[in-house]
Amino acid sequence: MTQLVNTNINGDTIGFACEADETLLDALRNRVGLKGVKEGCGTGDCGACSVILDGTLVCSCLVLGMEVEGRKVETVEGLSKGAELHTLQTKFIEHAALQCGICTPGFLMAAKALLKNNPDPTEEEIRYALAGNLCRCTGYDKIVRAVQATATELREA
Amino acid sequence: MTADTKFTGQTFKSVGTRPLRPDGIDKVTGRARYGADIDLPGQLVGSILRSPHPHAAIRSIDTSKAEALQGVKAVITSADLPDLTNGNSELFDILDNCMARTHVYYDGHAVAAVAAVDAVTARKALKLIKVDYEILPHVTDVDEAVAKGAPVLHRKCFTQGVEPKPRKPSNIARRSEFGHGDVEAGFAKADVIIERTFRTEQTHQGYIEPHACVASISPDGSGELWVCTQGHFVFRQHCAELLGMDVSKLRVTPTEIGGGFGGKTHVWAEPVALALSRKANRPVKLVMSRDEVFRASGPTSATSIDVRIGITKKGRITAGDATLRYTSGPYVGMWAELGAMTAFACYDMKNVRTVGLEVLVNRPKTTAYRAPSAPMAAFAVESVVDELAGRIGMDPVDLRIRNAAKKGTQSSYGPVYGPIGIGPTLQAAKEHPHMSAPLGKNQGRGMACGFWFNFGGQTCTDLNIAPDGTVALTVGTIDVGGARASLALVAAEELGIPYDQVRAVVGDTSTLGYNDMTDGSRGTFSSSMATIMSARNAITILKERAAKMWDIPVAKVAWEEGCAKAIGKKYGNLAPLSLAEIAAAAPNTGGPIAGHNELVADGAGVSFATHICDVEVDPETGRTQVVRYTVIQDAGKAVHPTYVEGQYQGGAAQGIGWALNEEYVYGEDGRLQNAGFLDYRIPVCSDLPMIDTQILEIPNPNHPYGIRGVGETSIVPPLAAIGNAVSNAFGVRMTHVPMSAPRILKALDEAEEASSTSTETA
Ligand code: FES
Numbered sequence: 001m002t003q004l005v006n007t008n009i010n011g012d013t014i015g016f017a018c019e020a021d022e023t024l025l026d027a028l029r030n031r032v033g034l035k036g037v038k039e040g041c042g043t044g045d046c047g048a049c050s051v052i053l054d055g056t057l058v059c060s061c062l063v064l065g066m067e068v069e070g071r072k073v074e075t076v077e078g079l080s081k082g083a084e085l086h087t088l089q090t091k092f093i094e095h096a097a098l099q100c101g102i103c104t105p106g107f108l109m110a111a112k113a114l115l116k117n118n119p120d121p122t123e124e125e126i127r128y129a130l131a132g133n134l135c136r137c138t139g140y141d142k143i144v145r146a147v148q149a150t151a152t153e154l155r156e157a
Numbered sequence: 158m159t160a161d162t163k164f165t166g167q168t169f170k171s172v173g174t175r176p177l178r179p180d181g182i183d184k185v186t187g188r189a190r191y192g193a194d195i196d197l198p199g200q201l202v203g204s205i206l207r208s209p210h211p212h213a214a215i216r217s218i219d220t221s222k223a224e225a226l227q228g229v230k231a232v233i234t235s236a237d238l239p240d241l242t243n244g245n246s247e248l249f250d251i252l253d254n255c256m257a258r259t260h261v262y263y264d265g266h267a268v269a270a271v272a273a274v275d276a277v278t279a280r281k282a283l284k285l286i287k288v289d290y291e292i293l294p295h296v297t298d299v300d301e302a303v304a305k306g307a308p309v310l311h312r313k314c315f316t317q318g319v320e321p322k323p324r325k326p327s328n329i330a331r332r333s334e335f336g337h338g339d340v341e342a343g344f345a346k347a348d349v350i351i352e353r354t355f356r357t358e359q360t361h362q363g364y365i366e367p368h369a370c371v372a373s374i375s376p377d378g379s380g381e382l383w384v385c386t387q388g389h390f391v392f393r394q395h396c397a398e399l400l401g402m403d404v405s406k407l408r409v410t411p412t413e414i415g416g417g418f419g420g421k422t423h424v425w426a427e428p429v430a431l432a433l434s435r436k437a438n439r440p441v442k443l444v445m446s447r448d449e450v451f452r453a454s455g456p457t458s459a460t461s462i463d464v465r466i467g468i469t470k471k472g473r474i475t476a477g478d479a480t481l482r483y484t485s486g487p488y489v490g491m492w493a494e495l496g497a498m499t500a501f502a503c504y505d506m507k508n509v510r511t512v513g514l515e516v517l518v519n520r521p522k523t524t525a526y527r528a529p530s531a532p533m534a535a536f537a538v539e540s541v542v543d544e545l546a547g548r549i550g551m552d553p554v555d556l557r558i559r560n561a562a563k564k565g566t567q568s569s570y571g572p573v574y575g576p577i578g579i580g581p582t583l584q585a586a587k588e589h590p591h592m593s594a595p596l597g598k599n600q601g602r603g604m605a606c607g608f609w610f611n612f613g614g615q616t617c618t619d620l621n622i623a624p625d626g627t628v629a630l631t632v633g634t635i636d637v638g639g640a641r642a643s644l645a646l647v648a649a650e651e652l653g654i655p656y657d658q659v660r661a662v663v664g665d666t667s668t669l670g671y672n673d674m675t676d677g678s679r680g681t682f683s684s685s686m687a688t689i690m691s692a693r694n695a696i697t698i699l700k701e702r703a704a705k706m707w708d709i710p711v712a713k714v715a716w717e718e719g720c721a722k723a724i725g726k727k728y729g730n731l732a733p734l735s736l737a738e739i740a741a742a743a744p745n746t747g748g749p750i751a752g753h754n755e756l757v758a759d760g761a762g763v764s765f766a767t768h769i770c771d772v773e774v775d776p777e778t779g780r781t782q783v784v785r786y787t788v789i790q791d792a793g794k795a796v797h798p799t800y801v802e803g804q805y806q807g808g809a810a811q812g813i814g815w816a817l818n819e820e821y822v823y824g825e826d827g828r829l830q831n832a833g834f835l836d837y838r839i840p841v842c843s844d845l846p847m848i849d850t851q852i853l854e855i856p857n858p859n860h861p862y863g864i865r866g867v868g869e870t871s872i873v874p875p876l877a878a879i880g881n882a883v884s885n886a887f888g889v890r891m892t893h894v895p896m897s898a899p900r901i902l903k904a905l906d907e908a909e910e911a912s913s914t915s916t917e918t919a
C-alpha cells in the first residue's frame with residue numbers, strides 16, 4: 001500500500017509517496033530523484049547507499065522509506081553549499097580519493113559522520129570508521145589521506 | 158641499469174603534472190550519472206529468470222501465466238533471441254550465455270526475462286514462469302573436470318590444438334603451447350630442480366556498480382542503449398549482431414562506469430534488455446542485483462598449475478616448464494593461453510615451455526579480470542623461484558636480477574623485447590628502504606615480479622577547436638580511472654596551451670569511429686597516441702589559417718607555445734597569432750578548425766612490476782594481515798602521476814584480497830554459496846595499510862611520449878609476494894590461493910607436525 005511520507009531532506013521539507021516495503025534507498029533514488037545515493041548490494045554490505053539519518057550514519061538500503069517520517073535525512077547532494085564544496089569534497093578531488101567514483105557519495109557521508117564525532121581521528125580510527133564502505137578502485141590509501149587532510153583543515157579553520 | 162631511448166629526457170610542460178580531473182566535481186556532488194541513474198520516459202523494468210541448477214537440459218518453458226499478469230508488457234526466452242550468429246561460434250557462445258537455449262550450464266544462467274511496469278510486478282512475473290529442467294551431472298572443480306569419468310559439458314567438444322584430433326570429447330576445450338629451446342636438456346644442466354603444483358580459486362572483479370542499462374528500440378528498427386561499459390563500440394557490435402540490427406542504427410552511450418576491471422568488457426544483460434524493449438515497444442531498464450553479478454557475470458578462472466624450474470648453484474635458471482589448467486566456464490576461452498604466455502615472461506630463459514589447457518566447468522563464463530590470467534601464473538612461478546633462491550642460498554632479488562629479461566631477450570611467449578623495466582624495478586626494490594626495514598614478531602617479508610603485455614588497437618579521436626580557442630577533445634575509450642584528465646594533458650602538451658583550456662569527453666558510438674574497448678591497459682596509451690595525432694593535424698590547419706591571415710607561405714609558419722609564429726628574416730617581425738586569435742578568425746579563413754585521427758595503436762610497451770610485502774600472521778588463528786606494501790612499476794612516462802599511483806594501489810589491493818580472502822565457494826549441489834559482499838569479502842579499509850608506490854619511467858620507444866599502459870600489472874605480483882612473505886615467516890610453502898585463515902592454520906599445523914616427527918626421528 002502506498003503511503004505518504006513527510007520528511008526533511010538536505011534541509012528541505014519533502015513529501016514522497018512510497019510502498020510499505022520500499023527501502024529508503026529506492027525512495028530517495030526513484031521517488032525523490034536523489035541519484036547520488038548509490039546501490040552496490042542492497043543488503044547492507046557495501047556502504048554505497050550511506051546517508052545520515054538524524055545525525056547517524058545508516059545504509060539507506062536497510063531503512064524503509066516510511067521510517068523517515070518527520071526525521072532528517074542528509075545525502076551527498078546536500079554536502080556543498082551552493083557552488084561552495086564541502087572540504088571533504090575538495091580534498092577527495094585533490095587527493096584523487098576517487099577513481100570510478102561510485103563509492104564516493106557513501107565515503108563522503110561516512111567521513112562526515114566520523115569527523116563530526118571525532119575531529120582528530122588517528123589513521124586507525126579512520127580505517128575502522130570507513131570499514132563499512134567498500135571501494136574496489138583505490139586501495140583506500142588516497143581516501144584515508146583525503147580524510148586526514150580534511151580533518152586537519154577543519155580543525156585549523 | 159639504463160634503457161635510454163630517443164624519448165629519454167624529453168621535457169614536458171603539461172604531461173607529468175597533477176591537475177584536477179574534469180569529472181571530479183560531478184562525482185563528489187552526486188551528479189555523475191552511472192548505469193542505473195539513467196531514466197527514459199515510459200520505461201519498463203526488466204528482470205531475468207535464472208537457472209538454479211548448475212547443469213540441466215531445458216525441456217520446456219511455459220510463460221503463459223507470466224504473460225497474463227497485469228502490468229507485464231513482454232516476456233522473452235531464447236526464441237526471442239534467435240540464432241543469427243551464422244556459424245560464428247564465439248558469437249554463439251555470447252548469445253547462449255545471455256539467454257540459455259537447449260541447456261543451462263551454471264547456477265545463474267539466464268533462461269527467460271520479463272519487462273513490466275514496476276519491479277514488484279516483474280518479480281511476480283518471474284515466479285510465474287515454469288521451466289521444466291532435466292537435471293544433468295555437473296562439475297565445478299578444475300581438476301575434477303579434467304579427471305577421467307568427469308561429466309562432459311559439451312559432447313561436441315574435442316580439444317582444439319591437438320594433433321591428431323582426439324577421438325573422445327572432453328572438458329579440455331583447447332590446448333596452447335609456447336616456448337623455445339630444449340627443456341629437458343636444460344633440466345639436465347640444473348643443480349637444483351623444484352617441481353610443485355599450485356591452485357588458485359576463482360575471484361570476481363568486484364566492481365561496486367552492478368551492471369545496468371536502459372535499452373530503447375523503436376519500431377523503425379533503430380535503437381539506443383545507455384550502459385556502463387568498458388567498450389561501447391564492442392557492445393554495439395555484439396548487440397546489433399545478436400539482434401539482427403544494422404550496426405550504425407544502434408547508438409550506444411556509455412555512462413560513467415562504477416568500476417569494471419575487465420568485467421564490463423562483455424555483454425550480459427544488454428542484449429536481453431534490447432530484446433525486451435523490442436518486444437514491449439517501450440524503453441526497458443535492466444539493473445543486475447549483486448547476487449546476479451556474482452552468479453551470472455564473468456569472474457576470473459580457477460586454476461591448477463604445475464611448475465618445474467631448474468637452476469644452477471650459481472643461480473642461473475636453466476629450464477622452466479609449466480602446465481596451466483584454467484577454467485573458462487562453460488565456453489571455450491583464451492585464459493590458460495594468456496597464463497601460458499605470461500608465466501615466465503619476466504625471465505631470460507634459454508629453455509622454456511608452457512602448456513595452457515582451457516577447462517570447461519559448470520561455472521559462469523570467465524571474463525577478463527585486470528591482467529587476466531597473469532596473477533595465477535605468476536603465483537606459481539614466483540613461488541618456485543623464491544624457493545629455489547632459498548635452496549641455493551641466494552638472495553631472491555639477486556636471483557631475479559641475475560635472470561631478468563632485458564632488451565634483446567627473446568620472451569618466453571615469442572617476441573624479442575625492446576627496452577623493458579623488469580631489471581630496473583628489481584634494482585629499485587633491492588635499494589628500497591622497505592627491503593631492509595626490521596620485521597616484527599610473526600612477520601615475514603616477500604617479494605615478487607609481474608608482467609603484462611598491454612594492448613594497443615583501434616582508436617579514433619576528434620579534437621575540435623571552439624570559436625574562443627578552447628579545445629573539445631572527444632575520445633572513444635572509456636575513462637575508468639582519470640583518463641579524461643590524462644588525455645586533456647596530452648592535448649594541452651601538444652598544442653602548447655594550458656590544461657584548463659582543454660575539456661575531454663567520451664563520445665558515444667554515433668559521434669566517433671570505432672574504438673576498441675578500455676582493456677589491456679590500452680585506454681591512455683592508444684587514445685593519447687590518437688590525441689597527439691589529432692592535435693598535430695589541427696596544428697597543420699592552424700598554421701595554414703595563420704598563413705592566410707598573414708598572407709605569407711605556410712612554410713614560413715611554425716607552431717610554438719600555443720601560437721603560430723612567422724619565421725625567417727622576411728616575416729620574423731610579425732606578432733605571433735594565438736590559438737584564440739586564429740580560432741576567432743576561422744569563419745573567414747575556411748570554417749571550423751578540427752583535427753581527427755584514426756589509427757591502430759601498435760607497439761604498446763610491455764609492463765613490469767616488482768612488489769614488496771610484509772605480512773603478520775596470527776599463529777593461533779591463521780589470520781594474516783598485510784602490514785606494509787610497496788609497488789614499483791614502470792610507467793614508460795606517467796602522464797598524471799597521481800592517477801598512475803592510483804592504478805598501482807588499486808591493483809595491489811585487489812591482488813591482496815585475492816591472495817588472502819576472496820574465492821568463489823561452490824557447494825556439492827553446484828550452487829554458488831557466497832554470492833554477496835558479506836561472504837565474498839573484498840578488502841575493507843581496515844584490512845589494508847597505506848600502499849607505497851614508486852614510478853619508474855623507461856620510455857616506450859613506440860609512443861611519441863614514451864607512454865606505456867599502467868592499469869593492470871599491479872594485480873600480478875601480490876599473490877606470489879604474499880605467498881612468499883607467509884612462507885618466509887614460517888618456513889611453510891603456501892601453494893593454494895586464497896591463503897585464508899583456515900588454509901594457513903592447516904599449513905602451520907602440518908609444518909609443526911613435520912618438524913616434530915623429524916626431530917623425533919633425528
Ligand atoms: S547498497 Fe546499501 S550497503 Fe550496499
Ligand code: FES
Binds near residue numbers: 098101102134135136
Ligand atoms: S572509486 Fe571506484 S569503487 Fe571507489
